[in-house]
Amino acid sequence: MSPSGDSMHTPPFLTTIGEDAVNEIKQAAFLILEQTGCTVDHPEALEQLRRSGARVEGTRVYLPRHLIQTALDQVPKGFIMYDRNGLPAMDLTERKSYFGTSTASPNQRHALDHDRRETTLRDIALGATVADALSKKPFICAYPEPISPLQFPKDTVEKIAACATQNIPQVISGSQFRSRFKHGPPGSCRGQCHP
Numbered sequence: 001m002s003p004s005g006d007s008m009h010t011p012p013f014l015t016t017i018g019e020d021a022v023n024e025i026k027q028a029a030f031l032i033l034e035q036t037g038c039t040v041d042h043p044e045a046l047e048q049l050r051r052s053g054a055r056v057e058g059t060r061v062y063l064p065r066h067l068i069q070t071a072l073d074q075v076p077k078g079f080i081m082y083d084r085n086g087l088p089a090m091d092l093t094e095r096k097s098y099f100g101t102s103t104a105s106p107n108q109r110h111a112l113d114h115d116r117r118e119t120t121l122r123d124i125a126l127g128a129t130v131a132d133a134l135s136k137k138p139f140i141c142a143y144p145e146p147i148s149p150l151q152f153p154k155d156t157v158e159k160i161a162a163c164a165t166q167n168i169p170q171v172i173s174g175s176q177f178r179s180r181f182k183h184g185p186p187g188s189c190r191g192q193c194h195p
Helices: 019-036 043-052 065-074 121-133 154-165
Strands: 038-040 055-057 060-062 080-082 088-091 107-109 116-118
Touching: 019 060, 019 065, 038 043, 043 055
Parallel strands: none
Antiparallel strands: 038 060, 055 060, 080 088, 107 116
């Protein structure tokens, strides 16, 4: 709120970057994961990463560029998301975008009073109820990524694994490792997503 009591809204804007800038960001990410590494607090995930070719020192994991590039090369360029009835719901090929609900954000701006506060279980239930009531169903997607960059605590790795084994779509933008779980890498939803 502004000092006068009026709501302050910033209009959205979009700025694109060129291929050179994209490549520069990608190279910097490779360097960070190779030299700084990330913390993974999960013994089974550490062992899988070691077997896959990562250097593991305690809970610190250093990912060589070729390992990351191999994982990136295996990511489908697009796929179809299906609804709970098995019907195609979102075509995620080419450059299509969709917006959905967020049920796991640690904080939120409340829809009714606009106050920023911690998300509660009641808020999650309310969000799911609203999403279910809409005629055009938005997607609900897990986002179990840790808040701290380059750190994957045990509970986060377990959330990633649970989503992967239950075919729940998820976004894990900070994670580059493949899962030990038979249902595919974290972030996949085999049986629901088809390249």
